Amino acid sequence: MxxxxxxxxxxxxxxxxxxxxxxxxxxxxxxxxxxxxxxxxxxxxxxxxxxxxxxxxxxxxxxxxxxxxxxxxxxxxxxxxxxxxxxxxxxxxxxxxxxxxxxxxxxxxxxxxxxxxxxxxxxxxxxxxxxxxxxxxxSEGNAGLKRLDRINSSSTEFGWVKDQQGRIYFTSDRGGESDREKKALRIDKSYKYYNKSSDWTGRDFLSIYRMDTAGTVTPFEVPVPGVFHASDPYVLQEQDIIFYTVTRDIRRSKNYEVHSELYFSRLDAAGKPVDFKGLPINAPLEYSIKSPFVDESNKRLYFSSDMSGGHGGFDLYYMTYGENFEFQEPVNLGPVINSAGNEIDPFIQDGKFYFASDGHPGLGGLDIFTSDRNNDTFAGVKNMGLPYNSPQDDFGFFETAENRVLISSNRPESSGWDDIFELESLYKDFQALVLACDGEKVSGALEVSLTEGNDKINIGIDQIGDGMLEAEMAPEQDHEIQIKKQGYFAIQDKDLSTRGLASGSLEKTYQLVRIPYNTAVYVDLVYYNLDESVIRTDAQASLDKVAELLKYYSFLNIVVRSHTDARASEAYNEALSEKRADAVRDYLGKFGVARSRIEAEWLGETELANDCGDGNPCPEDLHQLNRRTELLLLAFPEEGRAYTMPPELQGVDLCDISNIQLPEELPTIYFGFDQAELDVADMMALERVALMLKNMINRRLAIMGHTDNRGSAEYNEALSKERALVVKNYLEGKGIASDRLVYEFFGKTKPVNDCDEQPCSPEMHQLNRRTELILPSIPTPKKNWSRKEGQ
Missing domain, CATH: 1.25.40.10 (Tetratricopeptide repeat domain)
Structure with missing residues (x-):
């Protein structure tokens, strides 16, 4: 204090x-x-x-x-x-x-x-x-204070401020015994003179000191004559001017009281005062004025005074001034700030008003308080709590442009009566960068929860822009963060910790992945006999695999789309397709697949696979293509639902949805000798390929035609091209875009069996007469991420 x-x-x-x-x-x-x-x-x-x-x-x-x-x-x-x-x-x-x-x-x-x-x-x-x-x-904060040992001594030091050249000013009573020749002075409220060899405290008078950028401390001699005490330096940042408080030697013939006054001086290039001028409201025999602070942007001088008309002891005021420091009348800051007690040491930074008071509720003695300031309106007063405040006196709040916070206090850690302390945050700065799959910062608001400790106590976290999160985290604590956004998988990091963190910050980068609603991950087809809905033996293997996939992957549902050929009436065929869908549901139910996970559609003859409709006679085997049920396994089928990341997909890169699309067994189409035509079995196999490509639009298909080794190279090259094109043309006829189909032809250059080196059987030649289908891997370009971007 x-x-x-x-x-x-x-x-x-x-x-x-x-x-x-x-x-x-x-x-x-x-x-x-x-x-x-x-x-x-x-x-x-x-x-x-x-x-x-x-x-x-x-x-x-x-x-x-x-x-x-x-x-x-x-x-x-x-x-x-x-x-x-x-x-x-x-x-x-x-x-x-x-x-x-x-x-x-x-x-x-x-x-x-x-x-x-x-x-x-x-x-x-x-x-x-x-x-x-x-x-x-x-409510003790997780921060500490450290003494400024280069300034503090066994005497008293308080009121740390810094000028634009980096020089530091403060108040101290570190003078010598030689100063005792001065008349002693009572230095509480009224400053009554006594003709004693020592004052009421037995300590020296207060003076202003300055520490240069090299760390050398020297007295700052105020130019005002006849000064006993000088304190409360405040230097402007935009002009070379210093304000300060003095108590002057005013001689009278009888007992009287002398109060403090405010003066200001201009500084030369060396930082020495070249003149002095007092405030027009100084009245040293009536009241005290002290604790100057200058709001240069608004041209206001704030100060503390016990002049009449206040709310208690010392109140805070401001005076507006002009270009040449012509001061207007003082304005009391009002009852929100001022109390029945004493308010001193005003300071303004970033819209916050700081001051010390012993009249607002606190920990004892003077405490430091803050209030949100909007023009001339103050929104409440908040005690800054520990460690800013203590049971003793805490005052002199000052924050530098580099966000250093200094206070003065006489708490037990002080080496003298008062010491200057710097706030040393024990909190760790947490920064999180939230990126989308394309490497760009996620735009829009995020729903974020950050908890601390075993009790999962919520702590504040701020979003400071697209995809940027900041918080202060207690040291040596385990934390957990959850990040949500509509339409994306929630991020949950349970391994977030400041334990053993040596640096003052913790940085994380998270990837927010859009939920791939209704993404087809697997398809298949099953076929039926004429006018039947019974599951055939050749369909059971396909349905068995689908059932196992549904049991293993909780995020999958299935769409069952059943069809008929065009023979019989539309009503009859719709009913028959419904029976076929029910047969599939019943079959899957035997494996424990809930009916709620099965969406059934019965389409009758409305979506034929070929032209075998009414009035178009077709061979019986072509009608088989229409008697089918399409099986579509869809991931995350409920549009808009906030799915959590399934445990089965932990560690899977879901930015590439092909990573959740299950491997498909693609057919190889075999041809007769010197032929390039498809039979019904080939068409049935290609129907499944077409179904996959229709529902997995990110996939492309490579089609490669081959021949056996009989015949010339030129002839076989042309024949292999026909065999590749016949497959490509079939799939294009099913609505697959040609740019998704890449075809190549190799003639006899890439046989399965090398019949030039060994005699081959008809079966071995047959394996060479083929068109192969392959899903080529498509590399996804990666973007270089940088934490510096946008910061």
């Missing part, structure tokens, strides 16, 4: 204490006299000596209150602990004890004392809001 202009112990309490102690010993009377002089340093020692001679409530309480003012919190707690053991101690004394225990870091003592008092009956507890300590201690 600052030595000037900050901490205030009600003087009337000391008056009450002094008046009730007149009958005490000489030591106690000496302490009372020092208390009346407001020489708290000597008073505290006097009360302690009096208690050593004769323990009493008056001596213990007097020592406790003196050390409270001196901010020697361990001693203050020790004396309050003694004071409340006496019968004279009342509820207000207990509250003082609780506050002292809190400032001394004795949390257990605080909670025990709170539990022992009747909060409902004791308005003082509610007013002090000490019960809120339990909330703050239970």
């Amino acid at each position: 600052k030595k000037i202009f900050i901490y205030f112990i009600p003087v009337f309490l000391f008056g009450l204490l002094s008046g009730s102690a007149t009958a005490q010993s000489g030591l106690l009377r000496y302490a009372d006299r020092k208390l009346a002089e407001e020489n708290y340093f000597e008073a505290g020692q006097g009360y302690a000596n009096a208690y050593a001679k004769n323990p009493s409530f008056q001596a213990a309480k007097g020592a406790a209150m003196a050390f409270d003012v001196l901010r020697d919190y361990p001693k203050a707690y020790n004396w309050w602990e003694k004071a409340v053991t006496f019968a004279e101690a009342d509820d207000k004394d207990w509250l003082q004890y609780i506050a002292a225990a809190n400032r001394a870091g004795e949390k257990d003592a605080v909670f025990m004392a709170l539990d022992s008092l009747d909060e409902e009956q004791n308005g003082a507890i509610r007013n002090l809001q000490l019960d809120s300590l339990k909330y703050w201690y239970g």
